[in-house]
Amino acid sequence: MTDARDRILDAAEELFAAKGFDATPTSRIAARAEVPKGLVHYYFARKVDLLSALVERLPVERVDRAAVVVAGDVEQSLCRLVAALDDLLDSSAVLSHLLWREADTHPSVRDALHERFDRIVGEIRGVLLDAGAAGEVDSAALLLASAVSYRHSVDRHAPQRVDMAPELRFLARALTRSAESRPAPA
Amino acid sequence: MTDARDRILDAAEELFAAKGFDATPTSRIAARAEVPKGLVHYYFARKVDLLSALVERLPVERVDRAAVVVAGDVEQSLCRLVAALDDLLDSSAVLSHLLWREADTHPSVRDALHERFDRIVGEIRGVLLDAGAAGEVDSAALLLASAVSYRHSVDRHAPQRVDMAPELRFLARALTRSAESRPAPA
Amino acid sequence: MTDARDRILDAAEELFAAKGFDATPTSRIAARAEVPKGLVHYYFARKVDLLSALVERLPVERVDRAAVVVAGDVEQSLCRLVAALDDLLDSSAVLSHLLWREADTHPSVRDALHERFDRIVGEIRGVLLDAGAAGEVDSAALLLASAVSYRHSVDRHAPQRVDMAPELRFLARALTRSAESRPAPA
Amino acid sequence: MTDARDRILDAAEELFAAKGFDATPTSRIAARAEVPKGLVHYYFARKVDLLSALVERLPVERVDRAAVVVAGDVEQSLCRLVAALDDLLDSSAVLSHLLWREADTHPSVRDALHERFDRIVGEIRGVLLDAGAAGEVDSAALLLASAVSYRHSVDRHAPQRVDMAPELRFLARALTRSAESRPAPA
DNA sequence: TATGAATGAGGTTTCATTCAT
DNA sequence: AATGAATGAAACCTCATTCAT
Numbered sequence A, B, C, D: 001m002t003d004a005r006d007r008i009l010d011a012a013e014e015l016f017a018a019k020g021f022d023a024t025p026t027s028r029i030a031a032r033a034e035v036p037k038g039l040v041h042y043y044f045a046r047k048v049d050l051l052s053a054l055v056e057r058l059p060v061e062r063v064d065r066a067a068v069v070v071a072g073d074v075e076q077s078l079c080r081l082v083a084a085l086d087d088l089l090d091s092s093a094v095l096s097h098l099l100w101r102e103a104d105t106h107p108s109v110r111d112a113l114h115e116r117f118d119r120i121v122g123e124i125r126g127v128l129l130d131a132g133a134a135g136e137v138d139s140a141a142l143l144l145a146s147a148v149s150y151r152h153s154v155d156r157h158a159p160q161r162v163d164m165a166p167e168l169r170f171l172a173r174a175l176t177r178s179a180e181s182r183p184a185p186a
Numbered sequence E: 001t002a003t004g005a006a007t008g009a010g011g012t013t014t015c016a017t018t019c020a021t
Numbered sequence F: 001a002a003t004g005a006a007t008g009a010a011a012c013c014t015c016a017t018t019c020a021t
Helices: A004-019 A026-033 A037-043 A047-058 A074-091 A093-102 A109-131 A136-152 A164-180 B003-020 B025-033 B038-044 B047-057 B074-091 B093-102 B107-131 B137-153 B165-181 C002-021 C026-033 C037-045 C049-055 C076-092 C092-100 C107-132 C137-153 C165-181 D004-019 D026-033 D039-043 D047-056 D074-091 D094-103 D105-129 D139-158 D165-181
Strands: none
Touching: A004 A026, A004 A037, A004 A047, A004 A093, A026 A037, A026 A047, A026 C026, A047 A093, A047 A109, A074 A093, A074 A109, A074 A164, A074 C107, A093 A109, A093 A136, A109 A136, A136 A164, A136 B137, A136 B165, A136 C165, A164 B137, A164 B165, B003 B025, B003 B038, B003 B047, B003 B093, B003 B165, B025 B038, B025 B047, B047 B093, B074 B107, B074 B165, B093 B107, B093 B137, B107 B137, B137 B165, B137 C026, B137 C107, C002 C026, C002 C037, C002 C049, C002 C092, C026 C037, C026 C049, C049 C107, C049 D039, C076 C092, C076 C107, C076 C137, C076 C165, C092 C107, C107 C137, C137 C165, C137 D139, C137 D165, C165 D139, C165 D165, D004 D026, D004 D039, D004 D047, D026 D039, D026 D047, D047 D094, D047 D105, D074 D094, D074 D105, D074 D139, D074 D165, D094 D105, D094 D139, D105 D139, D139 D165
């Protein structure tokens, strides 16, 4: 039998994501984790402590840049990057789901969410630079991070993930051409 | 005295947005609306009916395109458009807030959210075309709609709204240059 | 069917007195009052509100002085007075019981208890004066009030109430003799 | 480090007195005693056993009669006696406090309380006789014991202890004069 | 001897919903 | 149409007690 505390967290993550924090009774968490009800409160005195523990468990999104960047090919690099980000975000999809819901009422959740967005912007920016993009890299990174984040929050409802290839090509061209036509701005 | 039914909806909108659907008792809605408790359930048999009624009340976002578009100046047009969208979304900010939270558990809310996103994409696309943009207008519209929506959902926590001027300039240039260099793709 | 709210208070009074405030679940109060559990909390939002309501119900002890005083006979007056006080206190015996237990944790209860003691001292003093006692009437009143209160709080456990006749005779003599021998002190 | 068992009892005494028996969790006793939670139940299998052990620890009130009695001066003897009793009762004030609260629900506590009252009556009686008082010594002892006990139970809430000098003088005079006028009754 | 993880019954309280008026 | 008293299921949480180590 795996560790009971972990099973409780797993169960909480799934149920919170599926139904929301308020709509999930701790008794159901216990049932899904197959532990007695009291054990949930033994490990997590208040229900909200489950949320905090879940946020602490959040993996730090880190892209393997060497495996993603295709030097000189911004479009291809972006395609691989988005695929990598999709994988990363999917691996904690239920938890992400939860974050979106509870960000307002729980400041620690909100902070974790902001940190993640900033991290994603940073990863995109790094890949763009490594791939040889020039021009308004920061603007492109922010736009793309918004789009990726948006897909993973709201568009999670979509039957299947929307393909972003056109947008990536657009961005790649913009960054390539802008580099050709004139020197990069500060 | 304004209509009791409307006052109930107003109260529900504020409280749902502030605390979430589950965390808002109907009794508190009645109290804020200054109506007797029974009246809430008289108009809205189930609590969830309040949510549906709120979604029905959602204004349809419609930009006054003539007032926004500056023919031939894509960047300026985008700046005005984003300002107009910000105003529109702010006017129903609390309700938007609510939609983000409850989209998962209530399909009608989710649908309303998707419709709104599609409407925003359409508005951006229309403005871009009217302003004379060429090239990958659809991609640009989707990216910008994502960024605008993102700011209004998640970034509502930000102390003050992030200025999007750099991103708008970036998009405008990309669309202008791409139009110069070659014909717009399908 | 008598008023449900009153039946709840009656049940609470009996159970609190018998087992103590903390040891009495509201569910048992509901059961004894033969009302659904929710009704208890409908009338008394918090359990402690039951205590407050009980204290509010406390009858004000008021002795019919004309029926008690035998002019010129202090001992006889005291005997009648103690009998009258015993009756008064017995009529709210369970509630008194409760007051002794909960005085520490609930200030409103403590205050009610003090007020009652002062009232009893006043009644004794009035009877003594009307009966023609002289001398240290205040001291005698305080001693007797202590003894009566003590019997009704702690000594409630005694199989049968201790007869106070000897003490009353002692007090009566002291007050009579002291009046004969010398003028009353300030 | 003092004995763990004693530290547990000390902690229980303070907490029971402050909050009451029912309102004090054993875990808080363990925390205040700075012992692991399991140790409390190791020494005291049931929570109620803590109460019994506390009653066993009660010091027997014993007045040093030689130091208190002023032969031939009943009033002065009473003053000294009351001061001595106050000291004795204050030394176990928290425990007394507890006894008053829990006397009803725990017979052993109730018995201990009665024994103590009888002991106090006995001490007062002894001092009165040694001081040369005559007359209704038993009645006076019971009245004074009631008053002293009352002060230490209910009046513990008073901001500062009430001075009993007038009452003591009253009793002393009554006992002195009654001795002069006629032989003591049975 | 000593520990603290584990248990589950039961506590107070909240609240959507019903219904008689 | 409008009201608010009444209901009871179920939520969170507490805590004495047990037990393996």
